[in-house]
Structures are given as structure tokens and as C-alpha cells.
Amino acid sequence: MKNLPKEKRDRIILIVLGATAIVVGLFYGVISPQRKSLEESSRKKIEQENKLTSAERLIGNTSQLEQKVEQAITHLKSIETTMASGDMYSWVIQTVNAFKQNYEVDIPQFSREVAAEVGMFPRFPYRAAVFHLRGTGRYRDVGRFVADFENAFPYMRIQNVELEPAAGPANGGGSADTREKLAFKMEIVALVKP
DSSP states (O other): OOSSOHHHHHHHHHHHHHHHHHHHHHIIIIIHHHHHHHHHHHHHHHHHHHHHHHHHHHHHTHHHHHHHHHHHHHHHHHHHTTSBOSSHHHHHHHHHHHHGGGSOEEEEEEOOOEEEOOOSSTTOSOEEEEEEEEEEEOHHHHHHHHHHHHHHOTTEEEEEEEEEEOOOTTTTOSOHHHHHOEEEEEEEEEEEOO
16 A cells, blocks of 8 residues: 555545444444334233233143133032021011031020121122021130031121120029020021122
8 A cells, every 4th residue: 555646545445434434324223123123022922922822721721710610600609599588577587596506505596687798899690688696605615606607608697796694593593504594685697608
């Protein structure tokens, strides 16, 4: 390049600089946006493939999910067959008397049902009925009765339990059995089948 005249040398330098500017311009103007577009396309492709595999997995589990739904519906219907319906007063008497046979509690007083709102969830399909009960029994027997009753009937709960010594002759008279007994009042809240 030393032997070239100044004009040719300057022209070659300008051609090299122009070619470099064109290559740089092509890189930043054409190649770089295309590369970003390809990277974005490959990222979207991976996301779509992940969604597809997830959807295929869900479709594969559809039969299991349908089976679980059917089991839940069957279980709910079996529970609903034992829920309060029709004449609720006679229903609660029969249900409690049948259940208390294994317990040493005496429940002679049942009140008529009082309709109540459940208020747990909006648009809850069940109503509630509240029954007031009075009876007597030993502390341990009453406690076992309450615990086992709520475990046996998932759609009922016992609330507002009040215990006091059973009324006996002259508060301390009477047999030892009478002195150990407690009088109780409680409320049973039962869901009513729609």
C-alpha cells in the first residue's frame, strides 16, 4: 500500500470503511432483528409445547377425574338420604333415639325445628333446622354422645351445650346415681335436604 498513489490508497480506505459500515448496518438492521425474532419464536414454541403436554396430561386424567366426580356424587347422595326431610320433628326424634341406644343418656324433650340460614357459602343449596334438646346423663356419657354424634352425622353439629347438676331431692339427697347425673341442654343444627 505504500507504493500506491495517495488517491488510490484513499479510495481503497474509503471502500473498506464503506464496506465495513454496510456490514455493520446489515448486522444491526437486518441480522440482529431476525435473530431476536427467531429467539422469540423458539421461546413461544417451547411455551406452546409445554401447554400442549400439560393439556395432554389433563386429557389423559379425564377418566380419573370423571370417576372421582362420580364417586363424590354417589357419596353425597348417600349422605343426603339420611338428611332431614319431610316431618323434621319426627325425623330428629327417630334419629337421636336410634343413635343414643349405645349411650347412657336420657333425652325426653325435643323442640320443634326452627328454620335457619346456613350462611356458610353464597348460594349454598341446603337450609338448616335447629332443634333444642334437654336430657340427663353422666358427664362422660354426655361427652361421648356429643363427640360420636357429630362424627356419625357430618351434616349436623351440636352447639350451645349447657350442663348443670341434675335436679334431685334437696340437692344432695337421692341415690348416688342421681347425684352424679347432669342435666344438659343443647342445640342440634341439621342441614335439610333441598
